[in-house]
Amino acid sequence: xxxxxxxxxxxxxxxxxxxxxxxxxxxxxxxxxxxxxxxxxxxxxxxxxxxxxxxxxxxxxxxxxxxxxxxxxxxxxxxxxxxxxxxxxxxxxxxxxxxxxxxxxxxxxxxxxxxxxxxxxxxxxxxxxxxxxxxxxxxxxxxxxxxxxxxxxxxxxxxxxxxxxxxxxxxxxxxxxxxxxxxxxxxxxxxxxxxxxxxxxxxxxxxxxxxxxxxxxxxxxxxxxxxxxxxxxxxxxxxxxxxxxxxxxxxxxxxxxxxxxxxxxxxxxxxxxxxxxxxxxxxxxxxxxxxxxxxxxxxxxxxxxxxxxxxxxxxxxxxxxxxxxxxxxxxxxxxxxxxxxxxxxxxxxxxxxxxxxxxxxxxxxxxxxxxxxxxxxxxxxxxxxxxxxxxxxxxxxxxxxxxxxxxxxxxxxxxxxxxxxxxxxxxxxxxxxxxxxxxxxxxxxxxxxxxxxxxxxxxxxxxxxxxxxxxxxxxxxxxxxxxxxxxxxxxxxxxxxxxxxxxxxxxxxxxxxxxxxxxxxxxxxxxxxxxx
Amino acid sequence: xxxxxxxxxxxxxxxxxxxxxxxxxxxxxxxxxxxxxxxxxxxxxxxxxxxxxxxxxxxxxxxxxxxxxxxxxxxxxxxxxxxxxxxxxxxxxxxxxxxxxxxxxxxxxxxxxxxxxxxxxxxxxxxxxxxxxxxxxxxxxxxxxxxxxxxxxxxxxxxxxxxxxxxxxxxxxxxxxxxxxxxxxxxxxxxxxxxxxxxxxxxxxxxxxxxxxxxxxxxxxxxxxxxxxxxxxxxxx
Numbered sequence: 108x109x110x111x112x113x114x115x116x117x118x119x120x121x122x123x124x125x126x127x128x129x130x131x132x133x134x135x136x137x138x139x140x141x142x143x144x145x146x147x148x149x150x151x152x153x154x155x156x157x158x159x160x161x162x163x164x165x166x167x168x169x170x171x172x173x174x175x176x177x178x179x180x181x182x183x184x185x186x187x188x189x190x191x192x193x194x195x196x197x198x199x200x201x202x203x204x205x206x207x208x209x210x211x212x213x214x215x216x217x218x219x220x221x222x223x224x225x226x227x228x229x230x231x232x233x234x235x236x237x238x239x240x241x242x243x244x245x246x247x248x249x250x251x252x253x254x255x256x257x258x259x260x261x262x263x264x265x266x267x268x269x270x271x272x273x274x275x276x277x278x279x280x281x282x283x284x285x286x287x288x289x290x291x292x293x294x295x296x297x298x299x300x301x302x303x304x305x306x307x308x309x310x311x312x313x314x315x316x317x318x319x320x321x322x323x324x325x326x327x328x329x330x331x332x333x334x335x336x337x338x339x340x341x342x343x344x345x346x347x348x349x350x351x352x353x354x355x356x357x358x359x360x361x362x363x364x365x366x367x368x369x370x371x372x373x374x375x376x377x378x379x380x381x382x383x384x385x386x387x388x389x390x391x392x393x394x395x396x397x398x399x400x401x402x403x404x405x406x407x408x409x410x411x412x413x414x415x416x417x418x419x420x421x422x423x424x425x426x427x428x429x430x431x432x433x434x435x436x437x438x439x440x441x442x443x444x445x446x447x448x449x450x451x452x453x454x455x456x457x458x459x460x461x462x463x464x465x466x467x468x469x470x471x472x473x474x475x476x477x478x479x480x481x482x483x484x485x486x487x488x489x490x491x492x493x494x495x496x497x498x499x500x501x502x503x504x505x506x507x508x509x510x511x512x513x514x515x516x517x518x519x520x521x522x523x524x525x526x527x528x529x530x531x532x533x534x535x536x537x538x539x540x541x542x543x544x545x546x547x548x549x550x551x552x553x554x555x556x557x558x559x560x561x562x563x564x565x566x567x568x569x570x571x572x573x574x575x576x577x578x579x580x581x582x583x584x585x586x587x588x589x590x591x592x593x594x595x596x597x598x599x600x601x602x603x604x605x606x607x608x609x610x611x612x613x614x615x616x617x618x619x620x621x622x623x624x625x626x627x628x629x630x631x632x633x634x635x636x637x638x639x
Numbered sequence: 640x641x642x643x644x645x646x647x648x649x650x651x652x653x654x655x656x657x658x659x660x661x662x663x664x665x666x667x668x669x670x671x672x673x674x675x676x677x678x679x680x681x682x683x684x685x686x687x688x689x690x691x692x693x694x695x696x697x698x699x700x701x702x703x704x705x706x707x708x709x710x711x712x713x714x715x716x717x718x719x720x721x722x723x724x725x726x727x728x729x730x731x732x733x734x735x736x737x738x739x740x741x742x743x744x745x746x747x748x749x750x751x752x753x754x755x756x757x758x759x760x761x762x763x764x765x766x767x768x769x770x771x772x773x774x775x776x777x778x779x780x781x782x783x784x785x786x787x788x789x790x791x792x793x794x795x796x797x798x799x800x801x802x803x804x805x806x807x808x809x810x811x812x813x814x815x816x817x818x819x820x821x822x823x824x825x826x827x828x829x830x831x832x833x834x835x836x837x838x839x840x841x842x843x844x845x846x847x848x849x850x851x852x853x854x855x856x857x858x859x860x861x862x863x864x865x866x867x868x869x870x871x872x873x874x875x876x
Contacts, residue, residue, distance in 0.1 A: 386771075394767030396754045399736050399746060407740030411726065418728030488724035494690045496741045497714035637692050 110216045114224035119231060143578055150585060151239065159243035166247045175252055176349040177331055182244040183269055184338040190233045191273040196302050196428060197571055198281025200421035201229050203382050205569035219375035226278055226371060232576070233270040241266055257351040264356065265348055271363040272340060275370050280305060282374055282381065289384025298420045303431050404498055408506035415485070416478060416510055421570045429475030430518040437522035440529040462536070463598065463606040465526050466543035467591050473515050473547045474587035479555030480580045482507040484564040484573040490639060500636035504556050504628050511552035519544045539610045546617050551587050553624040558583040560635040590617070640666050640793050640824040641687065646696035648682050656682040658848040664824045669815055671839035672828040675873060679848040680828040681721065684797050687826065688718040701792055714742065717786035721797040723778060727771035731762065731781050734770060735788060742789035749788055756784040759810050775802045783811060794818060796827035800834060812838055836865040844872055
């Protein structure tokens with residue numbers, strides 16, 4: 108057991124530049140780490156505060172229905188489902204794709220313990236989200252219900268196990284996808300494809316469950332049934348925490364722990380075979396010299412970067428999921444009206460919001476699809492090839508921006524047109540819907556690469572540590588989302604504000620920021636690269 | 640071809656990795672750079688090829704300052720690090736073509752030189768495979784070919800013989816001699832003193848960041864073997 112903890116600790120130390128921050132002697136690095144820590148704590152507090160407010164708002168509704176227990180059930184289901192969805196597409200990367208595989212596997216440690224440590228890494232990554240949702244929800248519940256001591260005891264005991272089962276389930280799916288893909292020649296591309304197909308199928312399936320239950324007349328009862336049908340373990344959880352049923356508590360914890368142990372043991376039997384299948388490429392036929400194609404420096408760098416992108420299932424799944432979801436949403440609007448979609452998603456004003464904020468909704472998915480915020484870090488040990496080549500660093504940077512735009516712009520074009528058709532927007536809204544996301548795509552791509560140049564993480568053993576857990580990805584994501592939140596807040600706070608005018612002015616401002624960033628890359632690109 | 644004058648590189652905390660190093664590599668030279676682990680060889684090499692920034696001293700490639708015009712310098716040189724990590728997601732031929740594009744090598748030239756050197760290193764049949772499937776030695780060969788396809792005036796190599804099989808090491812030595820006979824220069828670090836003694840016309844020995852001797856191989860060596868001289872200098876300096 109101690110080995111599981113040792114291996115997990117080893118991985119966690121490399122997350123978010125933790126070990127570097129702890130051991131660096133460079134004052135500038137220390138300052139950077141301190142500032143990042145402060146920003147992260149502020150971010151956590153802010154999200155915690157918002158989460159509390161949201162729980163309170165929901166609790167008022169459940170109070171009227173006389174089902175306050177549903178608050179915990181809903182929040183537990185939400186964290187579990189979010190945990191599941193966000194783990195499915197990174198499970199394969201964390202489990203199988205890491206550089207020190209040979210070193211780790213040569214150690215006198217059981218394979219099941221290695222698997223367990225990889226699953227625990229996923230668990231810890233999700234635990235933060237669980238705590239951010241469940242602690243405020245628990246506080247709201249305690250304030251309103253004033254339960255006995257057993258609630259606090261059972262709540263805290265179950266808190267650490269909530270995300271375990273969804274993660275195991277996601278990891279099973281991820282492993283199965285990897286196992287099936289590893290048997291084919293194009294294993295990586297198939298892995299990407301299967302994961303996306305699975306997620307889309309699951310989302311469509313969950314929408315169908317929602318649709319049926321909306322017709323129930325007893326809202327409280329119906330909602331309860333819907334949640335428990337969506338995630339049966341939520342029922343056991345509510346029984347344990349709200350009704351203090353010890354058998355339910357034991358069942359909840361036992362199911363989670365048993366699933367973890369079973370999964371680690373079973374996967375260990377096929378672990379090496381899956382890894383070998385995924386990581387080995389088949390030798391082609393004997394190569395004979397053929398005529399070669401000459402390209403410009405920019406095109407050569409662009410193609411190299413594009414190949415890099417599609418060669419990594421982690422990279423595509425983590426940054427492409429936004430575009431897939433956007434496409435799915437815009438296509439689904441063809442079949443389900445925005446009013447009905449609002450009813451299904453329990454957001455009654457969705458139709459109104461979509462008409463006003465559709466450019467920002469599209470842009471949100473664009474922000475989630477930033478490939479550049481990890482593109483410099485992903486160069487890792489290969490950086491010498493670029494730094495020792497007679498190529499201006501601005502061209503290198505812009506080739507990375509171009510790849511991000513290649514991923515986002517086609518989907519933006521298709522989705523925006525679909526939005527225009529389904530929402531029947533006026534010509535001003537249509538124009539904004541087409542232009543604003545494009546501006547955001549440029550903004551996100553340039554912001555990502557600049558932040559990554561400022562916060563590089565060139566030493567890593569697993570791509571996931573860069574793509575999901577690096578400071579640059581986190582910072583550019585937060586800045587991107589905040590930039591989107593500003594016009595929304597302005598619109599909600601200032602009454603009688605013309606939405607189109609706001610979008611137009613904001614679009615011009617973001618375009619100006621883009622121009623500024625482009626200029627910054629031109630003037631400072633060389634220096635930023637030299638500091639890597 | 641390469642002029643290093645009073646080059647000093649200090650790392651954070653003030654420790655000097657290289658202290659006041661000066662040397663000149665002429666066209667046609669095969670210049671061996673010798674020192675124990677951590678002596679400052681790689682730091683010097685990385686500064687020469689424009690990968691490492693430095694504050695004190697001056698480095699010129701073919702009369703051009705690395706600081707003032709790094710791109711012009713990089714266009715004239717080729718560099719192979721001690722452990723060349725190449726793009727695993729590309730095939731060997733894609734990588735070589737990519738380097739050809741970055742160095743503006745004409746289509747005809749790159750086809751000719753890739754064909755020639757990949758035959759010399761017996762790697763042509765593998766050029767269509769992903770680099771991720773290559774052994775360490777094959778990656779080393781590919782890195783060497785990529786360095787040669789733009790016919791550099793200065794070839795800078797960090798431990799080039801590590802990982803090469805005896806045949807490939809022999810091929811590399813032959814290529815190095817050929818290249819220098821055509822007016823190029825080679826500056827390389829090595830721990831293989833025997834190879835340095837036979838191959839290099841000039842030698843520099845570095846210890847704790849300071850150059851302790853340099854010059855023509857026969858002068859540095861004197862009546863002894865290079866190994867004896869190296870051991871004596873390292874132990875007694």
